[in-house]
Amino acid sequence: MSSKAHTALVELREDLDGEVFAPWDPGYDEARAVFNARVDRRPAVIARCAHAADVVRAVRFGRDLDLSIAVRGGGHSVGGMGTNDSGLVVDLRRMRRVSVDPASEAVRVEGGATTGLLDRATQPYGLATTGARDSGTGVAGFVLGGGSGWLERSCGLAADNLLGVELVTANGDRIHASADENPELFWALHGGGGNFGVATALTLKLYEVPEFSLALLLYLPEHAREAIRTYREVIDHAPLEASGAVVCRSGPPAGFAAPSLAAGGPLCCVLLTYAGPEEDLRKLAQPLLALPHASQTVVAMPYADAQRLFDQPPGLRAHGSAECLSGAPDGFVDVCCALADSLPTATGTRNMLFPLGGAVADAPADHPVPYRDAAWVVHPCGSWADPADDERCTAWVRDVRAAVRPWSTGAVHPDFVGDEGRDRVRAGLGPRNMWRLGVVKRRFDPDNVFRFNHNIKPV
Ligand SMILES: Cc1cc2nc3c(=O)[nH]c(=O)nc-3n(C[C@H](O)[C@H](O)[C@H](O)COP(=O)(O)OP(=O)(O)OC[C@H]3O[C@@H](n4cnc5c(N)ncnc54)[C@H](O)[C@@H]3O)c2cc1C
Incomplete structure (x- = not known):
């Protein structure tokens, strides 16, 4: 380390409250360490910031030393x-305060929450x-990338609920983006991820969800x-408060093992979620309950608890990808079933199928989220412990993508994929949006300081 860098580091330690x-x-x-144990990077400096002023200080430190900057939520x-190798990581984990304003049905969430x-604050x-x-998952990384969840068919994608973003730019300036302030930047933040600065806080719109229930078969x-x-027929006719997923996997999800089931055998799990009472869900789930099944759980619980039910433990090796689909006709269902037969056994690898539609399709079309018209998303992914399983698990994810290509719209939800190259960034943000996003990038980050993301090059 040069003496300039050494002095700057000593000063950074003195200045930061974090x-x-x-x-x-x-x-x-x-x-x-990050969620995916396959990622083993060694940053030169990690600045764990306590507040927005720390973020400003950290970004200026990185710029002064010409370090590449990653933002960790x-x-x-x-x-x-x-994260990155040999650069600066602005770590927001300490910035996790959440303040709910029930009167205006809005919530302010710090950048590392x-x-x-x-969910616990709004419940x-x-x-x-x-x-x-x-x-x-981090709220900021999730929302800025578009953000898909159980409530999306009635409440829209997470980015559709963005009311404002407090940002530290590449120059270390603190600015605010909303429909009235920096509107072009605000548009870009609806899917453009961390390309434009460090989001120190986001304000999000809330909805009344007093009851939540789910059926897992x-x-x-x-x-x-x-x-x-x-499940496809049920969703086609269900109210928009209903969502869920089909998950083809080996063995039941943690906490749902039934004695009759072989521990690692292939299984088809159908999850029907419903932002409403259990009795209504039971009626919706009737056709699924009528099929021969190995186990069933139908239960009402607070939304915040449901959100934790399928948590993946950190520290495992992980991989995932996704395709947006125009539909899920019978031919596609047959392919899904065939793929389930080749699931890498004794790993947490799985193929998930989520329905879209409703508020996802109805939201303003010009946000940089190009998959609004997709009917379904297929998301092969997995986590496993043994590095020896890397090749067979990642190859299986590749095979799923290749097999579902006939039904793919060509778009992709950026949050669901890692670094899959330039074409996939265009597919994730929409080819028509790339130039406009590049212009915003040039204005707020002309040197592409924030490039550890689905990167948009300054135009
Ligand atoms: C187990 C698991 C489940 C998931 N489930 C879903 C799901 O249901 N729906 C869905 O849409 N996605 C899901 N994801 C994907 C996840 O939403 C994205 O990977 C998201 O980017 C993660 O954000 P993070 O802050 O946790 O990640 P990080 O690795 O910390 O950051 C990811 C990206 O976001 C940027 N970023 C993070 N925080 C900020 C900030 N405050 N300001 C600026 N940039 C920031 C980072 O620079 C980086 O480019 C899931 C991922 C995992 C591993």
Whole structure:
């Protein structure tokens, strides 16, 4: 380390109310770890900021030393976009305050808060907004990337509920973006991710969700085809408060093991979620309950609790990808069932199928989220412990993408994928939006300081 860098680091440690980790500091290894254990990066400096003024100081430190800058929120990017090698990580984990304003049905969430903290803060008011399906994901990374969750068919994508963003730019300036202030930047933040600065806080619209219920049914492989088709029909006729997923996986999800089921055998899980009372859900789920199934759970619970039910433990090796689909006809269902037969056994690899439609399709079409007209999203993904399983699990995810291509719209939800190259960024943000996003990028980050994301090049 040069003497200039050494002096700057000493000053940064003195100035920050938060903490600074260099590779020789205790706690560095814990601080550099992210959700996906396949990501093993060694930043030069990790600045764990306590508030927005710390973020300004950290960004200026990075600029002065010409360090590349990554922004870490919840650390759940499957591609490890919240960290880097030999650069600066602006770590927002300490910035996780959530303040609910029930009167205006809005919530202010600091840039490092997780989905779990958001849901727990809004639950006592019977309010909620579209959140990720894992309580450990960072709200900012999720929302700025579009954000898909159980409530999206009635409440829209998470980005559709963005009311304002407090941002620290590449120059270290603190600015605010909303429909009235910096409107072009505000538009770009509806899907453009962390390209334009560090979001120190977001304000999100809330909805009344006083009741929530879900049905989880597990089907043996011989009934999978019928179960997926039935779920598709149920969703086609259900109110928009209903959502859920089909998940083809080996073994039941944690906490739902039934004694009759082989531990690692292939299973088709159908989850029907409903932002409403259990008795209405039971009626909706009737066609699914009527099929032969190996286990069933139909239960009402607070939305915040449901959001934690399928949490994935951090520290495993992970990979995932996604395709948006124009529909899920019978031919597609057959392909899904065939793919389930080749699931890598004894790993947490799975293929998930989410319905879209409703408020996702109805929202303003010009947001940089190009998959509004898709009917379904297929999301093969997984987490496993043994590095020896890397190749077969990632190859299976590739195989799923290739097999579903006949039904793909060509668009992709950026949050669901890691770094899959330039064409996938265009597919994720919409080819027609790229130039406009590039112009916003040039204005707010002309040197592409924030490039550990689905990167938009300054035009
Ligand atoms: C188990 C699991 C479940 C998931 N479930 C869903 C789901 O249901 N729906 C869905 O849409 N996505 C889901 N995701 C994907 C997730 O929403 C995205 O990967 C999201 O970007 C994660 O944000 P993070 O802050 O946790 O990640 P990080 O790795 O910390 O950051 C990811 C990206 O966001 C940027 N970023 C994070 N915070 C900020 C900030 N405050 N300001 C500026 N940029 C920031 C980072 O720079 C980076 O580019 C899931 C991921 C996992 C691993």
